[in-house]
Structures are given as structure tokens and as C-alpha cells.
Amino acid sequence: MELQPAETPPLADNVDQASPAEVAELLRFAPGDDFSAIDTAATPGFSGEKQDGRAAQQVDTELLSDLQERLYANANVGGLRKSVLLVLQGRDTAGKGGVVKHVVGALSPHGVQVSAFGVPNAEEASRPFLWRINRALPRWGNIGVFDRSHYEDILAVRMHELEPPSVWLDRYEDINSFEDTQVDSGIHIVKCMLTVSPEEQAKRLENRLRRVDKHWKFNPTDIDDRARWADYTQAYQDVLDRTSTDLVPWYVIPADRKWYSRWAIVRLLIHQLQQLNLDWPLGHFDPDAELKRLEETNRQFED
Numbered sequence: 001m002e003l004q005p006a007e008t009p010p011l012a013d014n015v016d017q018a019s020p021a022e023v024a025e026l027l028r029f030a031p032g033d034d035f036s037a038i039d040t041a042a043t044p045g046f047s048g049e050k051q052d053g054r055a056a057q058q059v060d061t062e063l064l065s066d067l068q069e070r071l072y073a074n075a076n077v078g079g080l081r082k083s084v085l086l087v088l089q090g091r092d093t094a095g096k097g098g099v100v101k102h103v104v105g106a107l108s109p110h111g112v113q114v115s116a117f118g119v120p121n122a123e124e125a126s127r128p129f130l131w132r133i134n135r136a137l138p139r140w141g142n143i144g145v146f147d148r149s150h151y152e153d154i155l156a157v158r159m160h161e162l163e164p165p166s167v168w169l170d171r172y173e174d175i176n177s178f179e180d181t182q183v184d185s186g187i188h189i190v191k192c193m194l195t196v197s198p199e200e201q202a203k204r205l206e207n208r209l210r211r212v213d214k215h216w217k218f219n220p221t222d223i224d225d226r227a228r229w230a231d232y233t234q235a236y237q238d239v240l241d242r243t244s245t246d247l248v249p250w251y252v253i254p255a256d257r258k259w260y261s262r263w264a265i266v267r268l269l270i271h272q273l274q275q276l277n278l279d280w281p282l283g284h285f286d287p288d289a290e291l292k293r294l295e296e297t298n299r300q301f302e303d
Contacts, residue, residue, distance in 0.1 A: 018045030020271035027251040041256040053259040067273035072111035075141025078281035083138040090194030093204035116147040194255040
């Protein structure tokens with residue numbers, strides 16, 4: 001049974017929202033599209049302002065939570081072999097951590113797995129680059145989240161010259177094949193590339209430097225990477241062109257407005273889960289008979 005997002009009473013009468021399927025179409029990246037031309041302050045599929053976006057996301061989160069629980073229940077009781085993997089990529093300060101906190105954090109923790117991929121440790125570095133990714137794939141019935149992902153094994157390796165091009169160039173096809181295999185096995189992959197403007201990134205980096213409680217988020221290499229903006233833009237363009245496929249597309253999310261990127265990702269997850277068309281699984285018992293047994297046990301408490 002496909003559920004639809006409920007209407008959002010706080011929204012102004014003139015605020016329009018695209019459906020989850022429409023949002024997916026609006027944000028889908030087609031190879032050859034110009035990544036650098038995307039308006040990072042745009043709000044495709046949503047005509048309202050910040051307060052409207054937050055209100056709409058709150059309502060959508062209730063629907064997403066319901067769909068998540070259906071997925072978890074069907075896997076744990078009905079034997080469903082399906083899961084969802086949300087892949088988050090983007091420049092420093094693009095808002096990946098905020099998505100984990102405000103989108104994924106609003107879901108029931110019993111059906112969520114979050115993994116963050118930084119510099120490989122000694123064991124990981126000694127293995128094929130997808131080894132650690134395989135170990136973090138979501139269990140059936142779960143929503144998995146990669147805060148950075150296997151794409152770091154192209155992007156970071158390329159930009160920091162950790163391996164020669166002869167190594168990382170082959171990884172585009174390795175990743176495409178890997179993702180196709182996961183989809184065939186039952187893992188639905190939602191890949192989101194968050195993109196911010198250099199002006200917005202500067203504001204967020206300055207905020208991290210001026211606030212003691214944000215210093216832990218800052219790394220001096222963030223400034224080094226920012227100085228190579230055009231080089232990183234080309235690296236992202238190449239990843240999008242070569243790994244946005246019909247089966248596992250990339251969605252490019254304008255992220256200057258944090259409220260919008262979170263609203264959009266909630267809608268993308270809803271779209272993916274709605275395609276599973278899940279009802280609640282039936283229990284292996286007769287509910288009427290069990291209610292009668294329950295009523296009979298109540299008598300012992302009546303005296």
C-alpha cells in the first residue's frame with residue numbers, strides 16, 4: 001500500500017511541493033550535465049521559505065518513519081530481503097553531518113546503520129578498496145547511511161595524489177559494477193551529492209573557526225582544499241558523469257539552504273521506500289484467538 005505525504009497545515013496557501021517522484025526527477029543528474037552550473041541556493045520542487053520547509057519536513061518525517069518501520073517489520077517478520085543505502089558526498093561544510101543528525105536522527109535507531117569513511121586504517125589499506133564498504137552494507141530491513149563513502153577512494157585519492165591515475169581510474173567501473181550487484185541483491189541505493197557555493201562555504205568555515213564548540217569540526221586542510229575549488233569541481237564532475245547510471249543515479253542537492261537539502265533528501269528516501277509498496281506483515285497467529293486468550297488472563301486480576 002503506497003502512502004502519500006500528509007498535507008502540511010502550517011504551510012502558506014501559495015507554497016507548492018513537488019511529489020517525492022517529482023523531486024527525484026528534478027534532482028537526478030544526467031551524465032553531461034554541468035555540475036558547476038547548478039544553482040546552490042535554489043530550491044527545486046519547493047516554493048516556500050525556511051519555516052515552510054521545516055514544517056513540511058516534519059510532516060514528511062512522520063511518513064518516512066512509518067515507511068522505515070514497515071521495511072524493518074517485513075524483514076524481521078516477513079523475511080523480506082530489502083534494505084536502503086543513503087550515500088552522502090559533498091565538499092567540506094556541505095551539510096552531510098546535518099543530514100545524519102536531522103534526517104536520519106529522527107528515525108528509529110533500531111533500523112538505522114550509520115558509517116563514516118575517513119582515511120583507511122592499516123588493515124583497510126591492505127585490502128581491496130571496497131572491502132571496508134562491503135562490511136558496512138545495511139542489513140535487511142535497515143536504512144544504511146554512508147557519511148562519505150567508497151567515492152572517497154576516487155576523490156580523496158585523486159586530489160591528494162595518494163595513488164597514480166592508473167589505480168583510481170579503474171575504480172569508476174569497479175564502483176558501477178559493485179553498486180549494480182548490490183541493487184540486484186536487494187539494496188536500494190540513494191546517492192546524494194550536496195553542493196554549496198564558495199561564499200556559503202566561507203561563512204560555514206568562519207563559523208567553525210569563531211566558535212569553540214565547532215573547532216572539532218575544522219581541519220586546516222579544509223582551507224587547502226578550498227583553494228583548489230576548480231580542481232575539486234572537475235573531480236566531482238567526473239564522478240557524476242561516470243557513475244550516475246540508469247540503475248543507480250546521482251541526485252545533486254543544492255545545499256546553501258540547509259533546510260532545503262534536508263527536505264529534499266527526506267523526499268528522496270520516501271520515493272525509494274514507496275516503490276517497495278510495503279504493507280504491514282501479518283503475524284503467524286490468529287488475532288481473534290489471541291485476544292480471547294488475553295481476555296481470559298484478565299480474569300485472574302478481577303478478584
